Amino acid sequence: MTATTAADDDLCLRPATELAALVRKREVSARELLEAHLARIERVDPQVNAIVTLDAEGARAAADAADAALAAGEEVGPLHGLPAAHKDNHLTGGMRTTWGSKLHADNVPLHDELVVERLRRAGAVRVGKTNVPEFAAGSHTVNELFGATHNPWRHGLSAGGSSGGAAAALAAGLVPVAEGTDMGGSLRNPAAFCNVVGLRPTPGRVPTWPVAMGWSTLSVDGPLGRTVADVALVLSAIAGPDPRAPLSLSDDPAGFAAPLPEEVPGLRVAWAPDLGGLVPVDPAVSAVLREVLPVVESLGGTVEEACPDLREADDVFGTLRAWLFDATFGDLVRRSPEAVKETIRWNAAAGAALSGSDVARAELAHTRLHERVVRFFDRYDVLLAPTTQVLPFPVELEYPTEVAGVPQADYLGWMRSCTLVSATGCPALSLPGGFTPDGLPVGLQLVAAPRADRRLLEVAHAIEQATGHGRRRPPL
Structure with a gap:
């Protein structure tokens, strides 16, 4: 096993903003930073199973090139020399991309997709790929190809999903920066379960290419990090037209x-503990998040219990997701149903059963929903709500079938605290919100007006600094 030291571990757990500055000032070389992370991956990842493809030699060559560029006085990007692992549904040229499916176990793309290309252009050093559920469908990271990703806070519990490998890798100190995707909570849910930060940006903030349905607003690419400032740094590298x-x-x-900014005076905050009565929430989650409200008020903000009218959001999200699943997976499901898991078959079949009138009804409701949230954010700067309705659950469970005693109709039900927000088109962020008495993390979801991504980051940073919950590290 590669030797490791306490200093190496400290380096692996520092914010990406600090590490980027150290590399840029040549106080730590990119190669030294990489070796510290590779040693930690070797020692820690067997407990977590976050990184499913590793290219140590390719990463070493990239780190050496990063150091040579600095030595030559070249202009470098904001992530220069930082190790990064890419979600395994993002195409990586020359490195396998499996989508967590045995069908693609040996697939090696020729080119990077846009988000990966931008991270590398910003100077990130590609280490490998992070685990996902099969075809990145669902908010629990497990598949037949690589198995389950475990929560760094407690082995045997889910790390969330579908960006669960990325969030677990960050929490465990295996990489300082990561990216993922979010349709129904796939950046926010694992961030909550792993006590890191995950941002679902406004659709279009981080362009996705190549993509089959470029006009859909449901799935977005976005950053994860251990701090809000880290997320903002990664966003600066992957956003733009x-x-x-x-x-x-x-x-x-x-x-x-x-x-x-450290302060956000005059903040107008809406608190929606159950998103207007639409979602059941585990009392243990609610109890933790209630403790955040006095902290928000101490920042000079006013907090009122309020929520936009989200009653049509279920139909919008459910219809448009099913339509998207049929377009994406329908042919495969009809040709080889045994090749995909049941939840994907169910979702694609629901899409195949839709009529043009069904999709039109959902799009009309989508427009009304957007208008209502825009009016809501005329009165409030930010909406606070639970990121997840449940605590991390055993990895053997495919998905929770009950929340706070309420049976869930399908595999999407327990994620509605995120899916309802996805339908609005608003940027949303999961922030470490506290811990249960037995040490499990709980995520606080912050939602801002469409395109107000920067304001969302400012508010999240101020709350993060005041609570300090994100500074705790898992007992690995």
Whole structure:
């Protein structure tokens, strides 16, 4: 086993913003930083199973090139020399991309997809790939190809999903930066379960390419990090327009990397403990999050219990997701149903049964929903709610079938605290919100007005600094 030291472990658990500065000032070399992380991966990842493909030699060559660029005085990107692992549904040129499916166990793409290309252009050193559920469907990271990813806070419990490998890798100190995708909570849910930060940006903020349905707003790419500032730094590297992505926003991404304020005076906060009575929530989750409200008020904000009218969001999300699943997986399901898990078959079949009128009804409701949330955020700066309705559950369980004593109709039911928000098109972030008495993390979801991603980061940073929950590390 590779030798490791307490200093190496400290290096692996420091914020990415600090590590980027150390590398840039040449106080730590990219190679030294990489070797510390490779040693920790070797020692810790067998407990977690977060990184499913590792290219140590390729990473060493990239780290040496990063050091040579600094020595030559070249201009470098904001993530220069930072080890990164990519979600295993993101195409990585020359490195296998499996989507957590045995069908693609040996698939090696020729080119990076856009989000991976941008991370590498920003200077990130590619280490490997992070685990996902099969085809990144569902919020529990387990598949027949690689098995389950375990929660760094407690072995045997779920790390969430579908970006569960990425969130677990961050929490365990295996990489300082990571990225993922979010349709129904796949960045937020694992961030909550693993006590890290996950941002679902406004659709178009981080353009996705290649993509089969470029006009869909349901699935977005976004950053994860151990701190809000780390997430902002990664966002500055992966945001920005691309003409191939029809929804991409033209704002200059550099603004996200600007220092985040410590104070947010006059903050108007809406607290929605059950999203307007629409979702059941485990009392243990609610008890932890109630403790955050006095902290928010101490920042000079006013907190009121309020929620936009989300009653049509279930139909919007459920219909448009099913439509998307039939378009993406329908042919495969009809041709080889045994090749995909039952939940994907169910979702694709629901999409195949839709009529044009069904999709039109959902899009009309989608527009009404957007108008209501825009009016809501005229009165409030941010909405606070639970990220997840449950605590991390045993890895053997495919998904919770009951929440707070309420049976869930399908595998999406327990994720509705996230899926309802996805339908609004608002940026949403999961922030470490506290711990249960027996040490399990709970996520606080922050939601801002459409395109107000920077404001969302500012508010999240201020709450993060005041609570300090994100500074705790799992007992690995």
